Amino acid sequence: MSMSTAVGGRAIVFGDDVNTDVIIPGRYLVSIDPAELAEHAFEPLGPEVQQRLRESAVVVAGRNFGCGSAREQASTCLIGAGIGAVVARSFSRVFFRNAINTGLVAVECPDAVDAIEDGGEVLVDYTAGTVTVGSGTFTFAPYPPGLRVILEAGGLIPYLMREAEAGQRG
Amino acid sequence: MGRTFAQKALERASGEKDLVPGQIVDAFPDLYMSHTASWRCIRTLERMGWPELYDVDRIAMVMDHIAPADNAKTAGYHALCRDFAQRSGVRKFFDVNAGIAHVVLMERGLVKPGEVIIGTDSHSTIYGALGAFGTGVGFSEITATWVTGKLWMKVPESIRVEVDGPLARGTYAKDVMLRLIGDIGADGATYCSVEFHGSYVEAMSVSERMTLCNLAMEMGAKNAFVPPDATTRAYLDEAGADPASYEVLLPDPDAEYRQVERVDGRSLVAQVAVPHTVDNVVPVTEVAGTKVDQVFIGSCANAKYDDLAIAADVLAGKTVAPGVRLIVTPASSRIMAKAASDGIVSTLLAAGATITNPGCGACAGVGGAMADGEVTFSTANRNFQGRMGSYHSRIYLGSPATAAATAVRGVISDPQELLA
Numbered sequence: 001m002s003m004s005t006a007v008g009g010r011a012i013v014f015g016d017d018v019n020t021d022v023i024i025p026g027r028y029l030v031s032i033d034p035a036e037l038a039e040h041a042f043e044p045l046g047p048e049v050q051q052r053l054r055e056s057a058v059v060v061a062g063r064n065f066g067c068g069s070a071r072e073q074a075s076t077c078l079i080g081a082g083i084g085a086v087v088a089r090s091f092s093r094v095f096f097r098n099a100i101n102t103g104l105v106a107v108e109c110p111d112a113v114d115a116i117e118d119g120g121e122v123l124v125d126y127t128a129g130t131v132t133v134g135s136g137t138f139t140f141a142p143y144p145p146g147l148r149v150i151l152e153a154g155g156l157i158p159y160l161m162r163e164a165e166a167g168q169r170g
Numbered sequence: 171m172g173r174t175f176a177q178k179a180l181e182r183a184s185g186e187k188d189l190v191p192g193q194i195v196d197a198f199p200d201l202y203m204s205h206t207a208s209w210r211c212i213r214t215l216e217r218m219g220w221p222e223l224y225d226v227d228r229i230a231m232v233m234d235h236i237a238p239a240d241n242a243k244t245a246g247y248h249a250l251c252r253d254f255a256q257r258s259g260v261r262k263f264f265d266v267n268a269g270i271a272h273v274v275l276m277e278r279g280l281v282k283p284g285e286v287i288i289g290t291d292s293h294s295t296i297y298g299a300l301g302a303f304g305t306g307v308g309f310s311e312i313t314a315t316w317v318t319g320k321l322w323m324k325v326p327e328s329i330r331v332e333v334d335g336p337l338a339r340g341t342y343a344k345d346v347m348l349r350l351i352g353d354i355g356a357d358g359a360t361y362c363s364v365e366f367h368g369s370y371v372e373a374m375s376v377s378e379r380m381t382l383c384n385l386a387m388e389m390g391a392k393n394a395f396v397p398p399d400a401t402t403r404a405y406l407d408e409a410g411a412d413p414a415s416y417e418v419l420l421p422d423p424d425a426e427y428r429q430v431e432r433v434d435g436r437s438l439v440a441q442v443a444v445p446h447t448v449d450n451v452v453p454v455t456e457v458a459g460t461k462v463d464q465v466f467i468g469s470c471a472n473a474k475y476d477d478l479a480i481a482a483d484v485l486a487g488k489t490v491a492p493g494v495r496l497i498v499t500p501a502s503s504r505i506m507a508k509a510a511s512d513g514i515v516s517t518l519l520a521a522g523a524t525i526t527n528p529g530c531g532a533c534a535g536v537g538g539a540m541a542d543g544e545v546t547f548s549t550a551n552r553n554f555q556g557r558m559g560s561y562h563s564r565i566y567l568g569s570p571a572t573a574a575a576t577a578v579r580g581v582i583s584d585p586q587e588l589l590a
Contacts, residue, residue, distance in 0.1 A: 017356050017447055021554035026535045030243055032210050032309075044561040064357035067390065068554060070292040072210075072308035093361045093392055094292055098308040144194055146322060156310045160317065161218055 005152075007084035007105055008123035008132075009057025011116050012049075016062035020069040020095070024077045032073065034080030041077040053081050058122045060113055061088040066095025075102045085124040087131055089113050100147050103155035107131065112138040126151070172422025174328040175395045176363035179303035179419055183286040184323075191327040196320045201280065202228050203289035204312050205271045205530075206235035209247035211290070212254045214313040223258060224319035230262035230280060231255055232271035236536050237529040239266070269502025269528035272296045272470045276380070277504055279411035283398045284419040288312065288321060293470050293551065295364075295387045299379035300406065301398035301418060303363075306387070326392045327428040328363040328421075333382075335370025337435040340586035342480070343378040344472055344549070344569035346370075346433050347385035348441035352451025354431060360390030362428065365421060370435045371396055376405040377474040384471045385551055388448040397421070440584055443567040446555040454572055454584045462545045465490075465577040466558075467570055468499030468526075469533040469550035475505045477549065477570040482509075482517040484574035484588050490522035491580030497538045498523045499531035521577075532558055547576045 021044070028040045042049050053059075059078060065088040066074055075098040078086065085105035099106035105126050112131035115138065116122055123132040129142035143151065153159035173181075177189050183197040204211050208231045215221070223229070231251055239245035248266065255263035268274045272293060275281050283301030287294065290309050297304025307321065315321050333346055351358070364386045371379070374396075383394035396402075398418045406413070440454040467473060467481050478500060490496045498518055500506035506528050509515050518525060532538025533550040539559030540546055546558055546565050553565035568576075571585035578588060 017449075019447075019552075019554045021552070021557045025556050029207070030247070032213065044556040064360065064390065067356055068292065068552060070290055070294075070306035070308060071207075072310055075308075090357060090360065092357070092390055094306050094308070097311065101308055101310050146194060156314050157214055157218060160314055164218075164221065 005127035006123055006125040007057070009084070009121065010055060011058045011060045011118065011120050011122045012052050012056035013116060013118040014059065014061040017064045017067055018061055019067050020071055020074045023066065023074045024071065029071055029073055032076065034076045037073050037077035038080030041081050057082060057084050058124065059083050059086040060116045060122065061086065062113065063089045065091050067092040070094045072098045072102060075099045075104050079104055087112055087116070087122065087124060100151050101156035103151060103158070105151065107140050109138050109140040171426055172424035174363060174425040174427070175365055175419055175421045176303065176326050176328055176393065179284060179286055180323060180325050182284060182419065189325045191325050193325045194322055195325065197286055197323045198320050199288045199315060200228060200285035201230055201287040202312050202315050203230045203232070203271055203275060203287060203291070203294065204309065205232050205291055206237070206247070207290040207309050208251045210309040211313040211316065212250055214310055215316065218313070218317065221317045223316050226259050227261065229260045229316060230275055231260055232264040232268060232274050233266045234268070234270045235530045235534045237266035237527070240536060266529070267503055269500070269505070270470045270530055273474065273501040273505070276300060277409055277502060279406060279409035282406065282411050282416035283402065284417045288315060292387050293384050295391055295394040296380050296384040296470060298383035298386070298394035299376055299396055300402055301395065303393045303395070305393045324361065326361055326363045328365055328425070329359050330427040330430045331364060331366050331433065332368040332430065333366060333370040333433045333435055334368050335373060335435040337370065338438050340440055340571060340584065340589055341435070341438040342569045342571060343374065343381035344385070345438055345441045346435060347382055348443055348451045348567065349438060350431060350433055351385065351389045351449050352441070354389055356389060356447055356449040358389045359386065361392050363393050363395060364391045365395045367397065372399065375476060376401060377476045380474065381471055388551055440569060440572050440586070442572065442582065443553055445553055445564040445566065448551070448553060448567065454568065454582065457566065457582050458584055460545065460566070460582040461580065462494060462547045462576055462582065464495045464497065464538065464540060464544065464546040465573050466497050466532045466538055466546055466548040466550065467573050468497065468531050470501060471551040472549035472570050473499055473501040475508055478505065478509045478514050478518070481570040481574040482514040484571055484585060485521040485578065486517050488521055488578045490577045494577055494580045496521070496523040496577040497526060497532055499526045500528045503528050535559070547573050547582060549573050
């Protein structure tokens with residue numbers, strides 16, 4: 001049986017340059033628990049945005065999503081809030097790394113971002129390299145194999161633990 | 171085709187040849203920096219079942235973001251780090267008294283040309299000031315590197331920035347960078363290696379080069395670079411770095427750049443980044459007169475010795491405007507000691523400044539928080555909403571001279587008007 005590589009659901013749409021202090025304020029970095037962090041995700045934007053985040057499965061954004069700090073919790077707080085994928089025009093490099101390394105699907109697909117409406121349904125298939133929005137399908141470059149294995153293991157640490165275990169079994 | 175600095179640095183760290191931009195390689199970094207986030211790395215190592223460390227001498231820990239501890243929880247994290255460092259033999263451990271990680275490691279000779287250095291801090295680009303390849307990563311990546319010694323890295327394209335000087339009076343490295351970030355945008359250098367060249371860069375001190383490389387992060391850079399020269403060598407000698415322990419890597423004259431940017435320092439005026447993004451940059455004259463409640467001179471961008479000296483020059487014999495709080499947080503204990511011994515600290519105190527212990531301080535949201543509706547003028551590198559206290563406060567960014575002038579007047583001011 002092949003593993004499903006599609007994630008999706010309701011979208012919450014943001015603009016350009018959403019920074020890490022807005023995604024998860026520095027005062028909450030005393031935690032690494034996804035559920036605890038999720039309570040404060042996007043807190044600077046107010047409770048209405050936070051509520052919509054919890055009802056969504058895909059974060060959609062413009063350019064440079066996750067710019068700013070190297071804080072890994074910017075990714076884990078979204079996972080804790082039930083987000084399975086982020087579709088953006090572009091990512092800051094540290095956010096992109098942190099997403100892959102914590103098992104959060106992050107794809108750059110500007111055409112899809114144009115087509116997605118706030119509250120609409122989105123499906124991301126990272127093996128096929130497609131984002132489906134209504135009747136439209138948009139493509140993006142699939143992950144290099146080395147990154148895909150990390151993502152599918154649930155992140156860098158689970159990947160390394162699995163590798164170490166496999167090594168011991170020899 | 172010639173190679174850029176980034177190509178050479180990643181070839182050295184990966185052992186591979188003829189790397190081209192876009193390739194993904196396993197790099198073996200020379201140094202793994204973790205700051206107050208070290209506790210997260212230790213917890214992650216615990217989750218992995220305490221595997222053996224690849225090379226404990228490549229681990230550097232600096233307790234800077236929350237220093238000293240502000241409550242029992244963070245005190246517990248600090249205790250965890252101290253205990254781990256002692257048990258595991260981490261010799262490059264610096265406690266809450268040392269200062270900001272980047273500056274502490276550089277002034278102690280632990281950052282050297284040609285090295286690849288990863289850090290749990292986005293401003294790790296600063297190591298380029300000494301000709302090293304520094305880049306920020308998440309804490310899981312630091313933990314993974316503790317264990318495996320390696321990390322996947324994409325070979326970046328490079329941007330060449332030419333800065334010609336001398337700079338106009340009242341302008342500094344911070345103004346150069348704010349202008350550049352304003353011009354190319356917060357994502358103008360995303361995933362790129364940014365090399366700084368030109369007559370002004372060659373004439374700069376290492377401290378000023380730190381400001382350039384630090385702020386390169388705010389246009390999305392993966393790393394930054396200033397070619398090492400006699401100035402670098404003198405700094406490294408004083409810091410105690412053995413010349414035999416490093417190899418200077420320079421880009422080839424015919425290296426390929428994605429783009430070339432030029433900043434003419436001679437016609438520059440003081441620049442200010444206005445809320446809430448770092449690329450929202452205007453000449454100081456456009457926001458002059460804006461009332462502030464607080465001025466913060468601190469952070470890895472601008473709280474080094476010369477930054478404090480510049481602020482003291484502006485503040486000498488004057489006082490901070492009534493109702494304005496001036497907070498000065500030296501970047502390191504060594505900088506603070508020097509500033510104390512040559513009178514800078516007393517000048518600042520006489521002007522009415524609050525001087526805190528070295529570290530990240532208010533830039534990381536610890537001390538110096540703002541109430542609803544307040545405004546801070548800061549020398550740090552970020553003005554994001556809510557970064558310093560209330561989500562309904564505002565942060566403006568500029569040079570230490572502009573900050574000091576603003577503290578004296580109580581409104582955002584062009585430092586030219588106060589410089590003797």
